[in-house]
Amino acid sequence: MIRLSHVSKSYGDEVVVDDASLSVEPGEVVAIIGPSGVGKTTLLRMLALFLRPDEGTVELDGTSVWEADEDTRLELRRRVGMVFQEASLFDASVARNVEYGLRIRRGWDDRLRDGLRSILGSNGTPEAVEGALDVVGLDDKLGQEADSLSGGEAQRVSFARALAYDPTYLLLDEPTSDLDPRNTGLIEEAISEARDRGLGVVVATHDMHQAERIADRVGVLLGDGFTEVGPTETIFEDPSDERTRKFISGELVY
Ligand SMILES: Nc1ncnc2c1ncn2[C@@H]1O[C@H](COP(=O)(O)OP(=O)(O)OP(=O)(O)O)[C@@H](O)[C@H]1O
DSSP states (O other), rough: OEEEEEEEEEETTTEEEEEEEEOOOTOOOOOOOOOOOHHHHHHHHHHTSOOOOOOEEETTTEEEEESSSSHHHHHHHHTTTEEEESOOOOSSSSHHHHHHHHSSSHHHHHHEEEETTTGOOOTTSHHHHHHHHHTTTOGGGTSSGGGGOOOHHHHHHHHHHHHHHOOEEEEEEEEETTTOOHHHHHHHHHHHHHHHTTTTEEEEEOOHHHHHOOSEEEEETTTTEEEEEHHHHHHHSSSSSSHHHHHHHTTTTT
């Protein structure tokens, strides 16, 4: 489990996150919803162990991350994959971009360099790469150059690269904000597939309908903290916080 307990973060005088608590377990999808600029990315960066909170604690699988030594923290960070809002692919084929997910995993770089036949599929691409591309529906684009992909396809390749890395936890920052309904649907299916494979997935999104479709639990981020974190059905049908209710019903517009 990744657990943020009572975390706060300010940039200069601006308090972005104040006393927020959230956890994610393997095998569940948690959505963080809230308007633009409210601190969703900041929270994801804390969950990814990139950003140290000013106050509060971050635990990963029982270890208090910022009290651990640097080597332990690096080891823990390997369990977390992140897909950023903008797909940033290299000037190379789709397969090479996804293979990078394997290369940054300990041990895989050597295995790839040695060209171990056991990890290669029939066309010479590692099976883990083919498998990850299959999840996002792009297994037929292995050899295509990344710069010739549509925006939606590029975002799906970024997702596949994170899956190939084989993390325990996967964090997605607005994964479909610029995508059409078809690509959005494919990413949402890939999120469900990741959960079914046992990953703990956190999705930051300003699209509350998306949260309702894909999440098991939802954290509503308004102002500088969560107004409410709970099961998706409770948040959408019977929220206990008045601000949550107004946000969900559209009365509270930011
Ligand atoms: N490194 C930084 N230095 C200074 N201010 C920052 C930094 N990172 C974020 N902020 C500020 O913190 C606030 C929250 O930003 P954040 O990116 O976490 O929000 P968000 O909810 O993810 O927004 P969006 O949905 O638009 O990406 C913003 O006002 C932003 O300008």
